[in-house]
Amino acid sequence: MVEEVGRRCAPDHYPQAQAELRRTVQKLDDYVRDNSDFTPEEIAQFKSQQAHVGAPEAELCQGDGLEMFEHIARTDPVELSTSIDALIARPGAPTWGTCL
Known part of the structure; x- marks a missing residue:
C-alpha cells in the first residue's frame, strides 16, 4: 500500500x-510467485483488497x-531493503500479517 500511495499521491516526493x-x-512479488501456488489473478486481487x-x-x-508513506520515505532506503531481504531470506509459503 505504501508504494501505491507514494506513486499515486506523492509522485514527485522522495524519489x-x-x-x-x-x-x-x-x-515481495517475486517471493510470492516463487513460493506459492497463487495465480497472477489471485495476487492482483490480494493487492487490490489489501494494498x-x-x-x-x-x-x-x-x-x-x-502518513505511512511519509514515515517510510524518511527511513534510510538501505534499512528498508535490509529488513525486506530478511523477511524473504528463507523459502517457504508466504504468510500474511497486518503489514504484508
Missing part, C-alpha cells in the same frame, strides 16, 4: 525512497496511508 519501494514490492492497488485517489490519498 530515492520511491525507487526503493518499487524494488521492495518487486522482491488498495487501483483504489480511487480520493480514497487512497488521505488518512493513514499518506
Whole structure:
C-alpha cells in the first residue's frame, strides 16, 4: 500500500525512497510467485483488497496511508531493503500479517 500511495499521491516526493519501494514490492512479488501456488489473478486481487492497488485517489490519498508513506520515505532506503531481504531470506509459503 505504501508504494501505491507514494506513486499515486506523492509522485514527485522522495524519489530515492520511491525507487526503493518499487524494488521492495518487486522482491515481495517475486517471493510470492516463487513460493506459492497463487495465480497472477489471485495476487492482483490480494493487492487490490489489501494494498488498495487501483483504489480511487480520493480514497487512497488521505488518512493513514499518506502518513505511512511519509514515515517510510524518511527511513534510510538501505534499512528498508535490509529488513525486506530478511523477511524473504528463507523459502517457504508466504504468510500474511497486518503489514504484508
